Amino acid sequence: MKKLLGLALGVLTAIGGFLDIGDLVTNAVVGSRFGLTLGWVVIVGVVGICLFAQMSGRVAAVSGRATFEIIRERLGPRAGIANLAASFLINLMTLTAEVGGVALALQLASSIEPWLWMPVAAFAVWLVVWRVKFSIMENVTGLLGLTLIVFAVSLFLLKPDWMQLATQFLQPATVPADAAPQASSTYWYYAIALFGAAMTPYEVFFFSSGAVEEKWSIKDLGQSRLNVLIGFPLGGILSLAIAGCAAVVLLPRQIDVTALSQVVLPVAEAGGKLALAFVLVGIVAATFGAALETTLSSGYTLAQFFGWSWGKFRKPAQAARFHIAMIVCLLIGLGVLATGVDPVAVTEFSVVFSAIALPLTYLPILLVANDPQYMGRYVNGRVTNAFGMLYLVIILVASLAAIPLMIITGAGA
Amino acid sequence: MDIPRARRATSLAVAVLACGLLAGCVTTAGGALGDLTRSSRSAASDLQSISLALALFSDDRSTKAVTGTAIEDSLADLVTLQQSVATLTVDDARERTARSRTLSLLDDALEAGISVKEAVNEVGGAPSVITAHHRAEGAADRLWAWSTRLEKLW
């Protein structure tokens, strides 16, 4: 019975923790502009993140090494430093976006300006990282994030034309007939953005470091596999629900999503103030949880690369550089937000840059997952490797195409 | 993994060249008229958003906080659009006329948005919800029609 509860908790936490500000904004933007014609990207992204998380979790459980330790050991210092710099900066960008997202969500709940919420949010993130036990942190934010199911409920309440939605989803090449010639490049730009939002690199740093934090061994792998294989796809369905809600309510009115407030309007239309309450709790929980994860990831990447002592399982005084690095990162994120930059704009860039940086984190994991010195007999099977290679190609294509498309489309204008 | 220096230099040069070429093709598609079209469409989108927020609020389906935030976000975007259109470089008389027409429509849009904000906050002397709603919808429709006309002129 206890095992069943543990399993349920793991799955539920995976669902609730799947979405972050990148998913919320990108799916809503895409739904409001393209309907569900980009839905296939969510599927591709979810399969990818399942594959990726599974491999990195297995590597951590079997070898006891977390991602950046492995990157350093396998790629050597030159490639490792380049990898670290890029991953760290993009992680920092995502952190900034998440803290901004918390502030925006709190504004929606309270009407108080987000600039006032940002220091509060950053401080709260730090406090939780400083004091709260890892598993409690994960479980609380994950379970509260489950309230985002209200997006799926709202989609049903809106009584959409399911045939139309299905047609959009299954005929991904449908670009409207009266579209500008640039529409194709814009479509693919947003495909990459959505892909980056689904396959967030910090998720992998966090997952594998978390495995070490919670001292996973090989027998914990089965549980983690279930969490990932059930939880993440269900989280992906929520992503589609967000896009679907935007497609049903915003697209017909030709409203392009540019702010978080627009993301929740469809939920209000579907279920009124009660639904709105749920979605706001969910957004605060999801963005706060993601802010925690990105903050910890920034600590993990630096500490693991430079060989510092790290981990929430240690007293802060025994992982001094780790904690100071995280404090500095939060301060930098806060500083960037204090310049008045729009957190939604930061989010939109962070997902595209996440897509660009994906090969850097993915390739070492794929290499190590096949290395018998680290993995013993738990190296990748043939099926995993087949998918692994396929995704390597997809990730490389997305990464290379991102910047040219960004330039051509003016960042999706 | 040492790539010979010559090859590295060549790859770098190619990359820079490619970026340069791409920057050249950066289709500010349609030039100034294209920018005006996109700005008009964005403004129409903002007004529709304001209109939807108002409708949900008057239906008691939304809270004041969410409605207020949605309206503020759209108004802020309208102001940004106004600024970017005002500072747009125009080359000939046709573009200049187009720009001033867009600006006047944006002014209308901003005022319509503000009247919605006042209606929601029940500021003294504010228009009724229905009037504000009509005003916002009307301004949005005009902007959208204008953008369609502009697009044909690229």
Next chain:
Amino acid sequence: MMRRTKQQRMPTRRRLIDASLSLLDRQVLDIDDVPVQVVTDIELSEVALDHPIPVGSPAPTVTALLSGPVLATRIFGGRPPTHRLHRIDWAHVAEIGIALSLSVRGSSLDVTWVERWLSGHVVGRIPGGHDDPE
């Protein structure tokens, strides 16, 4: 830049390891499994710099594991002065696996001074810094 021999014989156990593969860039853990530093370079004994080793002379031995500014010089070239190197004596190394384990506590080593300073003067002063999170 130090010239390295490719293989170094271990004195106590008959094991042949490749210094590049098994020592460099590896994590060093102390006796309690607390991370200490990363091996960024290795110090060898009695090697004349930039001269080939004469045939028949005794092989150089590993005297210390290095960290610190050595990362930059290893990538870009050059050598930092000896007093700037963070050294861990080879004698302290107890075991070589995926990570290197020492036979001493990290806090007794010079190389951990940054961590100890930050711990004592910054992190330790924030309320809750010494609290066990579990």
